[in-house]
Amino acid sequence: MSGPVSPDARTVWQAVRAPLATVGIILAASLLLVLLRGGESGALDPRSAEEGGSRALATLLERQGVRIQRVTTAAHAGELLTGEASLLVTDPDLLRPERLRSLGAKAGRIILVGAHTEAVSAVAPGLSVSGEVGTGTRQPGCAHPDALAAGAVTLGGVSYHGSGAAELCYGEDESGPLAERERVTLLGGPAPLTNAALDEEGNAALAMRLLGQRERLVWYLPEPGDPALRAGEESVYDLAPPGVLFGLGQVAVAVVLLALWRARRLGPVVTEPLPVVVRGAETVEGTARLYRKAGAAGHAAQALRTAALRRLRPALGLAVDAEPQAVIAAVAGRSGRADAEVAALLYGPPPSGDAELVRLADALDTVESEVLHA
Template structure:
């Protein structure tokens, strides 16, 4: 008998090609990371090469001699904002007191798409009215920078201001608010500053004039993890309207009542008599009749063989997953019979050798004899 289970050589032949492919992919990825070095990602990140990144604009500004410190917390921004232009990419994450100090010390502050709530909080008199489609727009105002840049890709949020000297350009998606402490410019969309749109229309000219006026541009990328925001955080209970709290309480009461109505009534365990008791001998006989009716003598023979093999393995000290060759050899040693005879009896060919009831009886008798010989040995 020869084993049909795969050995180590067959397993290695089967997996070596997939392993080689995986190894090649890992090495290629590692090499690319080492060659390219560390890269930043994210919207308006000055080191990001993504379409929404700001690497192209940062490179142009640096070539013009503009120093660009990148900061991510309010404390860092306040420390370097004096006499500089400050670009704030996510105004919603800037504490109100920090913005006031930055505006007081900076020469120019540029806000990118602040929300309606944010702009009303940090810029009194300015509000966001509606949403504009992002497209090429003409300045349509008298502000110096938009007029010099010409048409640009603008849109997003639209802003209006009550200050008399405020300039609304590009359909309101550009708002310039001068003040005694410096100018604040609000952009309704980030597109003019991004890698993808910088080369279109007058976007580069507008971005360079906005952010390159001074020797230093503070590129402020606020994050929710800023420690300065800890004082402004509120518990969840304060953020939920009172009406929602009452509704949640009523829903909870309804759920409890429904669960009480539909839950099971627990009590003592009730025993019920089994309607029919079937003896093991009758079950075995019924199964045998099904095999005979289906003319499945071969299947019945394989069932007998498998049962005999399952009983022989513990008698011989073998595990359940023992190889057929090991079982045949052990039985042959115990009984003194030839391995070929034992192999034909326990395994044989796919059971075509058991074709009728007589052959099935002979097989069962042979298996019983072998089991008794092994037990006696």
């Protein structure tokens, strides 16, 4: 007889190469999908056709003669800010204030979306953040020509406060989510620039007037890897492109499906031939010896009575769960014995020893014979 043999390296490789190849193909496909989609699915991206993107606005601006230059680093944006180019920063809070101040000094006009305290202080010292307002339809409430031409727009987000030459619109109490001071425009939220809301109210008119005042527009979307980003302000999940999370989700689903496909499953029961054949009589004798050795006369008597009742009930036309009184009456009527004698025989107390157990077995055999041959 041979013992169990551990699988060798060749056997292990043959077992795992198919799953490894499948996982490799899935990872490669997910990576390719991320590379193809990662740069076109961000918020306010002029190449994105999703609801949060700005492809529709970029198309309208280009038709009006505005040249849009999309950049993802502050260094590239600084190289393009020559002449009277406008600069749009979609997430100014990610940049270091000094780097944002340097870009604002080079731009002929700078538009910040959703800027908070430090970013506002870096480019527009005369303005400050007054709070947050919900996004909804708002009336201009100011004398700014762009706001008056656009009328009601869908706007919200950061609300700004200022004095002197500052122009505040779409708010109340000398504050609002649209603020302008000299060459700086602060837009509290991205709603008017998105594909989803561009055709609502006067969003398109306001967006085109704010971004189309120069022949060139440098559209700056800060992305991971830009040296100008603030250190430690954003987690890797916030900075990662949406395509990465989408790809990781696909990989997780594929791994679960692969595990379900390759997991060990229980098949049908397999019968195996026994090495020896044991006769039924030997099994009975062995069980009897165990009962005798343990002194379990009562247990043996209960087994004898249960077997006798299992054979008597069908012969008497009774159900397998018939009550003892019904069984006693039927057996007594068929055998001619008294009810008390039958009750003591079938449901009486256990015998006190082997001699009584033998007499009980003989009596049960006699009663069974009388009932079956009556």
